[in-house]
Amino acid sequence: MTPTAIAPLGPTVGVLALQGAFAAHLSILRDLGVESVAVKTTEQLASIDALVIPGGESTTMSMLLVKGGMLEPLRARVDAGMPVFGTCAGMILCSSEILDGRDDQHCLGAIPLVSRRNGYGRQIDSFEADFAIEGFDTPFHGVFIRAPIVDSVGDDVVVLAEVEGQPVLCQHGPVTVASFHPELSGDARLHRRWLADAGLLPSAAEGSPATASQGVPS
Numbered sequence: 001m002t003p004t005a006i007a008p009l010g011p012t013v014g015v016l017a018l019q020g021a022f023a024a025h026l027s028i029l030r031d032l033g034v035e036s037v038a039v040k041t042t043e044q045l046a047s048i049d050a051l052v053i054p055g056g057e058s059t060t061m062s063m064l065l066v067k068g069g070m071l072e073p074l075r076a077r078v079d080a081g082m083p084v085f086g087t088c089a090g091m092i093l094c095s096s097e098i099l100d101g102r103d104d105q106h107c108l109g110a111i112p113l114v115s116r117r118n119g120y121g122r123q124i125d126s127f128e129a130d131f132a133i134e135g136f137d138t139p140f141h142g143v144f145i146r147a148p149i150v151d152s153v154g155d156d157v158v159v160l161a162e163v164e165g166q167p168v169l170c171q172h173g174p175v176t177v178a179s180f181h182p183e184l185s186g187d188a189r190l191h192r193r194w195l196a197d198a199g200l201l202p203s204a205a206e207g208s209p210a211t212a213s214q215g216v217p218s
Helices: 022-031 042-046 058-067 071-079 089-094 189-197
Strands: 012-016 035-039 050-053 084-087 097-099 113-116 127-131 140-144 149-153 158-163 166-172 175-178
Touching: 012 022, 022 035, 022 050, 022 189, 035 042, 042 071, 050 089, 058 071, 058 089, 084 089, 084 189, 089 113, 089 175, 127 158, 149 166, 175 189
Parallel strands: 012 035, 012 050, 050 084, 084 175, 097 113
Antiparallel strands: 113 149, 127 140, 158 166, 166 175
């Protein structure tokens, strides 16, 4: 007799797992007590309530989305209001326009923001920085690896953080994008904030304001 699959009790958060740094995002989400899955197919995409698009290579992700028949279903979910957290290459994919990208590169238009691919330079120009984020009591440590630059934002986009006057963290409704890799910081505050804003954080993981300012639980 085939056992019956048990549906998760709470919302399920997917991490796009076609390429890039998806494993670290899955680890953070699970540490926060969130049901999370790696998303590689349209069937898995249809089963989730929110999506993290990780860092990696935005042109490769775009190509694999097309090859796997996932691009249009993903656009449809985004247009329907699915919460999305895009980091580094994920921010590029979420943009409404990409500068210095390939002619055949696609974007989702999840946030009215123009990104410039590899805007901070090549791999050798990667850097780390501590910076203030609106609503956080202490600085956040950001890891910028071949990071994109935010070239411009729409009037209703909220800039939550800047580095040397350059936006690095932006929000528009249920969509948050970062030009850096928060999953490499050892600090879960951004994931927790995005989940809470989307109403997807389990009550046991919300914690007090003091707890919310800490990193990933050990």
